[in-house]
Amino acid sequence: MTQLLVSVRDAAEAQAALDGGADWIDLKEPANGPLGAVTATVARGVAEVVAGRASLSAAAGELLDWPHSPARDLLAVDGVTQLKLGLSACNDGDWRQAWLVAQREIVDAGKKLVAVAYADADRAHSPIPFDVLEAAATARARWLLVDTFDKSSGTLLELLDAAAIQSLFARAQQLGMTTAAAGRLTPATIEALPLEVIDVVAVRSAACGGNRNAVVRAPCVAALQRLLANSPASRGARPRGLPATLDLQNPAASGRG
Numbered sequence: 001m002t003q004l005l006v007s008v009r010d011a012a013e014a015q016a017a018l019d020g021g022a023d024w025i026d027l028k029e030p031a032n033g034p035l036g037a038v039t040a041t042v043a044r045g046v047a048e049v050v051a052g053r054a055s056l057s058a059a060a061g062e063l064l065d066w067p068h069s070p071a072r073d074l075l076a077v078d079g080v081t082q083l084k085l086g087l088s089a090c091n092d093g094d095w096r097q098a099w100l101v102a103q104r105e106i107v108d109a110g111k112k113l114v115a116v117a118y119a120d121a122d123r124a125h126s127p128i129p130f131d132v133l134e135a136a137a138t139a140r141a142r143w144l145l146v147d148t149f150d151k152s153s154g155t156l157l158e159l160l161d162a163a164a165i166q167s168l169f170a171r172a173q174q175l176g177m178t179t180a181a182a183g184r185l186t187p188a189t190i191e192a193l194p195l196e197v198i199d200v201v202a203v204r205s206a207a208c209g210g211n212r213n214a215v216v217r218a219p220c221v222a223a224l225q226r227l228l229a230n231s232p233a234s235r236g237a238r239p240r241g242l243p244a245t246l247d248l249q250n251p252a253a254s255g256r257g
């Protein structure tokens with residue numbers, strides 16, 4: 001069954017997410033951008049509250065900021081197992097080498113790098129999702145998250161259609177990756193996602209009742225968990241009409257959006 005990740009900015013929100021049944025607690029300060037990092041102090045407070053009752057990941061900002069970022073302090077926080085680094089402003093340069101260096105640092109700290117692809121790559125000036133998948137496969141990254149960069153724009157499905165998401169994630173799973181989808185997801189959007197190829201649905205806005213700058217509420221989280229539990233994918237049904245594979249050499253043929 002698809003798991004639910006909830007992004008929280010502090011320990012109180014983490015408790016609300018746990019009360020609602022979140023599988024993953026994700027550390028994120030929404031005021032600091034789409035992958036805004038919390039401080040190490042906040043992260044340790046959340047890890048104490050979570051205490052192994054859920055898995056713990058953290059947003060760590062953007063790759064270009066990483067070499068001098070305060071988010072590097074998260075490398076030393078026990079309990080955090082995955083770090084997410086965005087690739088905004090990386091569409092022109094040779095980001096792969098810097099990304100591999102960051103991955104090595106994260107692995108050396110005992111954590112995993114989540115490859116993040118922005119569905120609104122044009123606004124983020126980031127590599128397109130299929131290029132991030134290709135790089136993640138080459139680097140043997142174990143996680144692929146597709147998210148949105150501009151949180152004032154639409155939902156994930158307004159930027160990347162369900163067929164493209166299905167192709168991308170089916171290929172990622174074939175390569176042994178865990179797949180995660182995010183991007184202003186609403187309950188209706190989640191129902192329209194190809195959940196059969198999504199291991200983790202990641203939310204903040206929906207867990208706050210729609211406004212990501214508000215506060216995570218346990219009833220909102222619980223409602224999302226019920227929705228995932230009752231989805232056709234978790235009951236074993238498979239949607240029809242979606243391509244099963246992605247041709248990395250010819251992504252346009254697979255719904256590149």
Ligand SMILES: O=C[C@H](O)COP(=O)(O)O
Pocket residue numbers: 007026028147148151182183184185202203204205206212
């Ligand atoms: O990791 C997932 C994000 O926190 C999603 O945030 P959002 O639902 O506000 O787009």
